[in-house]
Amino acid sequence: MEEQSRTPYFIRGALAILLGLIVLFWPGLTVEVVAILFAVFILINGLLLVALSLASPAGESSGLLILGVILVIGGIFGVINPFMTAITLTILIAILALISGFSDIWVALTTMGSGWCRILLGISGALSVILGGIFLVFPLLGAVILVAVYIGIFAIAIGIMSIVQGFVTPSTA
Numbered sequence: 001m002e003e004q005s006r007t008p009y010f011i012r013g014a015l016a017i018l019l020g021l022i023v024l025f026w027p028g029l030t031v032e033v034v035a036i037l038f039a040v041f042i043l044i045n046g047l048l049l050v051a052l053s054l055a056s057p058a059g060e061s062s063g064l065l066i067l068g069v070i071l072v073i074g075g076i077f078g079v080i081n082p083f084m085t086a087i088t089l090t091i092l093i094a095i096l097a098l099i100s101g102f103s104d105i106w107v108a109l110t111t112m113g114s115g116w117c118r119i120l121l122g123i124s125g126a127l128s129v130i131l132g133g134i135f136l137v138f139p140l141l142g143a144v145i146l147v148a149v150y151i152g153i154f155a156i157a158i159g160i161m162s163i164v165q166g167f168v169t170p171s172t173a
Helices: 007-025 027-055 062-080 083-110 117-136 139-168
Strands: none
Touching: 007 027, 007 139, 027 062, 027 083, 027 139, 062 083, 083 117, 083 139, 117 139
């Protein structure tokens, strides 16, 4: 095995853990920052679609222009009101979780096959319905939970794994 420097793994791990802790200790601020970044992405995407529509031959670009204008308006609204953006995204995720959960329950109840597979599918469906319901009723709380769990805990886990990788990587010294 080729020897390499361990330092990048330790730095990456420490930064990931730091990011994860920041997200866990300040999830509201993190939600706001992520919502603003998403809104800026939508705004830039809208501006690019408007520019593309203006560069397209006449008659072929009306759909691009309409979509671009809608995205620009949505992006501006999202930058001005990031918590509304977070709430909107969380509601969309809640609807997806509800649809997915109910479909899993339906399949578990109507499919022939192994009992354990059906039971596990039904339980996962029920959990998706519960999560989707909570996010639908309390969308801002849902946004904070999504950010804290998915970004915070994931970043800490990645950081720990990177540090472990630094210890097991053969040293160049």
